[in-house]
Amino acid sequence: MSTQEKKEIREILISRIIKSEDLNHHGTLFAGRMAEWLVEACLISTIDLLRKPEDIVCARIHGMNFHKSSTTGDIIEIKSRIAHLGEKSLTVDAKVFVNGKDDTPSVTGMVTFVTVDKKGIPYAHGMTLSPGYIEENRLIYLAALEARKHR
Numbered sequence: 001m002s003t004q005e006k007k008e009i010r011e012i013l014i015s016r017i018i019k020s021e022d023l024n025h026h027g028t029l030f031a032g033r034m035a036e037w038l039v040e041a042c043l044i045s046t047i048d049l050l051r052k053p054e055d056i057v058c059a060r061i062h063g064m065n066f067h068k069s070s071t072t073g074d075i076i077e078i079k080s081r082i083a084h085l086g087e088k089s090l091t092v093d094a095k096v097f098v099n100g101k102d103d104t105p106s107v108t109g110m111v112t113f114v115t116v117d118k119k120g121i122p123y124a125h126g127m128t129l130s131p132g133y134i135e136e137n138r139l140i141y142l143a144a145l146e147a148r149k150h151r
């Protein structure tokens with residue numbers, strides 16, 4: 001049995017209220033702020049799994065798409081979930097929903113992290129995904145596999 005099969009991977013859900021300081025010059029949510037929140041949500045997914053925040057660095061923010069804008073007073077929910085585990089990497093999928101409308105995400109993205117030792121050298125984290133988890137999360141798993149081809 002792999003290490004991962006003993007540990008449940010859960011979805012991380014973070015809610016935020018958009019404030020005036022989060023807006024751009026169009027009066028909508030600033031992309032850089034959204035990117036910060038999305039990366040943070042994805043990072044939390046990796047820490048939730050590994051419990052070693054000091055060993056995790058971000059290697060790549062990829063596949064980030066802004067489908068719909070949002071503005072001040074909107075409540076956004078960021079749902080992040082492990083999409084793929086490599087030998088030394090972890091790729092996390094995130095979807096953002098606005099005001100409880102969870103049919104179509106307003107923003108989507110993926111972030112890849114790498115486990116590193118104190119000298120910054122990548123090391124194998126020893127985690128794998130169970131076949132059941134891969135089956136349940138097939139779409140994001142395949143998207144992460146596809147992204148690995150385009151490094």
Ligand SMILES: CC(C)(COP(=O)(O)OP(=O)(O)OC[C@H]1O[C@@H](n2cnc3c(N)ncnc32)[C@H](O)[C@@H]1OP(=O)(O)O)[C@@H](O)C(=O)NCCC(=O)NCCS
Nearest residue numbers: 056057058059060085086087088089112114116120122151
């Ligand atoms: C990320 C970093 C550790 C990768 O180092 P590296 O020597 O290129 O890593 P390796 O070639 O040994 O690859 C290790 C894993 O990382 C993955 N990886 C490395 N760079 C990547 C990238 N740009 N995008 C996606 N995956 C990447 C590899 O595919 C490999 O995955 P696998 O084990 O699942 O096969 C290094 O580039 C680094 O320290 N970057 C700066 C990190 C940083 O400052 N981030 C911002 C603040 S947290």
